[in-house]
Amino acid sequence: MKEEIELIKDGKRLDGRGFDELRPIKIEVGVLKRADGSCYLELGNNKVIAAVYGPREMHPRHAQDAKMAVVKFRYNMAPFSTDDRKRPGPDRRSVEISKVCREAFDPVIMRELYPKMGIDVYVELLQSDAGTRTAGINAASIALADAGIPMKDLVSSIAVGKIGGEMVLDLNAAEDNNGEADMPIAMIARTNTITALQMDGRMTQEEFGRGLKLAMGACHQIYELQRAALVTRYNQNYESKREEE
Amino acid sequence: MEKGGGVVVPGDFLGTSEEFTLGKGVYGEEGNLYASQIGTINITDKRAIEVLPAVETPPVLKEGDVVIGRIEDLRDNVALVSIACVEGKEKREIAASTQAVIRISNVRKGFVNDLQQEFGYLDVVKAKVLDAKALRLSTEERDLGVLKAMCTKCKGRLKRKGDVLMCEKCKRVEPRKMSEDYGKGVV
Numbered sequence: 468m469k470e471e472i473e474l475i476k477d478g479k480r481l482d483g484r485g486f487d488e489l490r491p492i493k494i495e496v497g498v499l500k501r502a503d504g505s506c507y508l509e510l511g512n513n514k515v516i517a518a519v520y521g522p523r524e525m526h527p528r529h530a531q532d533a534k535m536a537v538v539k540f541r542y543n544m545a546p547f548s549t550d551d552r553k554r555p556g557p558d559r560r561s562v563e564i565s566k567v568c569r570e571a572f573d574p575v576i577m578r579e580l581y582p583k584m585g586i587d588v589y590v591e592l593l594q595s596d597a598g599t600r601t602a603g604i605n606a607a608s609i610a611l612a613d614a615g616i617p618m619k620d621l622v623s624s625i626a627v628g629k630i631g632g633e634m635v636l637d638l639n640a641a642e643d644n645n646g647e648a649d650m651p652i653a654m655i656a657r658t659n660t661i662t663a664l665q666m667d668g669r670m671t672q673e674e675f676g677r678g679l680k681l682a683m684g685a686c687h688q689i690y691e692l693q694r695a696a697l698v699t700r701y702n703q704n705y706e707s708k709r710e711e712e
Numbered sequence: 713m714e715k716g717g718g719v720v721v722p723g724d725f726l727g728t729s730e731e732f733t734l735g736k737g738v739y740g741e742e743g744n745l746y747a748s749q750i751g752t753i754n755i756t757d758k759r760a761i762e763v764l765p766a767v768e769t770p771p772v773l774k775e776g777d778v779v780i781g782r783i784e785d786l787r788d789n790v791a792l793v794s795i796a797c798v799e800g801k802e803k804r805e806i807a808a809s810t811q812a813v814i815r816i817s818n819v820r821k822g823f824v825n826d827l828q829q830e831f832g833y834l835d836v837v838k839a840k841v842l843d844a845k846a847l848r849l850s851t852e853e854r855d856l857g858v859l860k861a862m863c864t865k866c867k868g869r870l871k872r873k874g875d876v877l878m879c880e881k882c883k884r885v886e887p888r889k890m891s892e893d894y895g896k897g898v899v
Contacts (some may be wrong), residue, residue: 472747503768503804519832522807524771575722577739577748581807615769617748620723649804657723659897694721701719701766 474630474642481642486635487516489625490598490690494605494696496613504614509605512596512637514548517606519614522584522698531679535578536586540569542603544592564600571604571624571663577617585617586645597643598626604653604663609693622662623686628676634677636685650675652682656690659683666709719766720747727760735762737769770807771798775840778858779849781812783831789816790830793839794847812837812847821852830889836860836893857891871895874888 474481484490492512499505502518509515525531542564546555574637576586588611590603595624604624611618628638630646648668654661670678718724726738726745734740737749738761739870747753747868773779778799785792785871819830831837836859839849851857861870861877868877868881877886888894 473767521805523805525799571852583809584807612750613767615765615767617737617739618722618740619746619748621721655723697721698719699749 468677474513474645475633476496480630480635480639482639484637485686486633489685491638492506492605492689492692493561494609495550495691496609496696496700501503502610502614504610504612504616506606506609506613508602508609510593510596510598510602510605511637513592513599514594515599515602515606516593516609517603518589518591519586519607519610519616520589521586521614522531522581522616523587525583525585530585531583534582536576536581536589537580538564538572538576540572540588540607542568542590542592542600542672544599548592557666564603567663567665568600571622572611572653574621574660574662575596575622575655576611577619578611580617591687596649597638597640597649600624600651601651602628604694612697613626619659619691620655622653623656623689624651624663625682625689626651627682629668630677633647634681635711636681640656648674648678650678650679650682652679652686653688654683656686657689694696719750719752721750721781722746722748722765726753732759735760736766737763752853754757757892768801768804771801771804772808772848773806773841773844775841775844778838778856779812779842780836780838781810781849783833783835783837784811784831786827786831788827790814791819792826793837795847799838800861805857809847812841812849814849814851818820818848818852820841828886830887831858832864832886834862835888838893851889851891857890857894859894861886861888861893864874 474491493509498507499518501506504519506517522536542561545552579619588607590601601624608622628646629648648670650666653663724747729740729743739748747763749765750767751765754762754764764810772831779795781793783791784794791814793812795812805883816827838849838856841852842848863879865884866882868879870877
C-alpha cells in the first residue's frame with residue numbers, strides 16, 4: 468500500500484488553488500518565423516509550442532483527399548520535457564493523443580475549401596506537467612487561426628479530475644498521479660459542442676456530470692483568454708496598418 | 713451587428729443572413745453569419761459582409777496575379793507550368809491546383825513559331841494569370857518571361873548576353889523569352 472498523500476487541505480489544493488481554479492495561463496501568438504501560424508502557451512508548468520503549415524501540397528499523393536484538405540496532427544514531447552528523460556520519437560501515448568487532438572479540430576476546420584491539400588499541425592511540449600494535451604489543443608487552436616486557415620470557431624480544452632473524492636478543475640501532476648480520475652475535454656465554447664472527451668479512473672455518473680459542468684465553465688474562461696490573445700496581437704497590426712494608409 | 717470596429721476572431725457572430733449577404737472570410741450557419749478568420753469587418757456597397765484578414769491567409773490565384781513557376785513540359789502549342797508562389801506572397805504555398813499553361817499565343821506580342829525557342833524544360837518563369845479558373849498564364853509583358861535557365865547541352869547556368877543567353881561553360885547560345893529581371897534573383 469503506497470503512502471497516501473493528502474491532496475486537499477482546508478478546502479485548498481496542494482498549490483493553494485480552490486476546486487474550480489485554473490492554473491496560470493500565458494499565450495503568445497506568432498512566435499515562429501518559418502511556420503504559417505504559431506503559438507506559445509503556458510498552462511501551469513506546461514510549456515507548449517504549436518506550429519501550423521499549409522494548406523500545402525500533400526505528399527505522398529495517395530494520401531490526398533479529392534474533396535477536402537487532410538489535417539495531420541503531431542503531438543510530441545521533447546526528451547527534456549519530463550522529469551526522467553524521455554526517449555525521443557513517437558510512442559503509443561503520443562500517437563493516441565495526436566489522433567484525439569486531430570479529431571478535436573475536425574468540426575471547426577473548413578477543410579472543404581482546400582481539396583487535395585494538406586494542413587500540418589505540430590505541437591511540441593517543451594516542459595510537461597499534467598494537462599499536456601489540453602495545453603496542446605489550446606495552442607494549436609490559436610496557431611490555426613494565426614495561419615489564416617478558415618475555421619468555424621476556436622477550440623478550448625481543459626481537464627477535470629477527482630481527488631480525495633472531490634471533483635476539481637485543471638489537475639496538476641501530483642493530483643493526476645495520486646488522484647482517482649482524470650478527464651480531459653475539448654469543446655467549442657460558443658456552442659458548448661464537445662469535440663474531444665477522454666476519461667481515466669473511477670467516477671460516478673453524477674460526478675461525471677459535475678465534472679462536465681466544471682469543464683464547460685473553464686472552457687469559456689480559456690476561450691476568452693485565447694480570443695484576447697488574438698485580438699490583442701492583431702489589433703496592433705490593424706492599427707499600425709491604418710496609420711500607414 | 714456587434715463589435716463595431718476592432719478585430720474579430722473565428723466564430724464571432726456578425727449578423728443574420730437577412731441582414732447581409734455572404735462575403736469573404738464569413739460563413740453561414742442556421743441563419744447566422746460568423747467570421748471564419750481573424751480580421752476586421754467590412755460591408756460592401758452590395759451589402760455583403762466580409763472580414764478583411766489581419767493575418768496572412770492561404771493565397772488563392774486571381775486574374776492579374778504575377779506568379780513564379782517552372783516549366784514542366786513543352787508541347788507544340790502550350791508550355792505546362794507548375795506554379796510555386798504568387799508575387800508578394802512568397803512565404804505561403806498556393807492552396808489550390810498549381811498546374812498552369814502558357815499558350816503559344818500568350819508568349820509574346822508578336823508571332824511565335826516555335827515554343828522551344830521561347831522556353832526550355834525546367835526554366836523558372838515569371839508570368840501573369842489571365843484566367844484563374846483555367847489557369848492560363850501570359851508572358852507578353854517586358855518584366856515577364858524566363859528568370860533562370862539551364863543549358864540544354866551541359867546543364868550549366870545560362871547567362872544573359874544582350875538578347876540571348878550564353879552558357880558559361882560550353883558557350884552554347886540559346887534564345888528565350890526573357891524577363892527584364894533575368895538572373896537578378898529578384899521577383
